[in-house]
Amino acid sequence: MDxxxxxxxxxxxxxxxxxxxxxxxxxxxxMPDLVYRTQKRWFxxxxxxxxxxxxxxxxxxxLLFLVFNLVPYLALLMIE
Structure with missing residues (x-):
């Protein structure tokens, strides 16, 4: 992979x-109330x-997005 x-x-x-x-x-x-009512049915x-x-x-x-997606992308842009 290049x-x-x-x-x-x-x-x-x-x-x-x-x-x-x-x-x-x-x-x-x-929409916090809608999200809460929807999830309340299961949990x-x-x-x-x-x-x-x-x-x-x-x-x-x-945090996971920054560490595993954005930082590697920016590092690859810097070395390319």
């Missing part, structure tokens, strides 16, 4: 995962616990 293919791979991974992170964050910020949690869990998941996803 550097151009690898750079393109990480670019598309960053675009898709960044879009997913933005969509997830917007849903959680703009009966109190609202406060649900908010903490969602905040932790968004934060963990953001």
């Amino acid at each position: 550097l151009t293919t690898l750079t393109s791979f990480f670019m598309w991974c960053s675009i898709f995962n960044g879009g997913l992170l933005i969509l997830w964050t917007l849903c959680f910020l703009l 009966p949690l109190p609202r406060e616990t649900f908010d903490v869990v969602m905040y932790v998941f968004v934060g963990a996803f953001k």
Whole structure:
């Protein structure tokens, strides 16, 4: 696999995962009651616990996105 293919791979991974992170964050910020009611059907949690869990998941996803998608992409751009 050459550097151009690898750079393109990480670019598309960053675009898709960044879009997913933005969509997830917007849903959680703009429609928190709808998200809570939808998830409450499968996981009966109190609202406060649900908010903490969602905040932790968004934060963990953001860290994983930065470490495993964006940083390798930027490093490949620098050496290319």
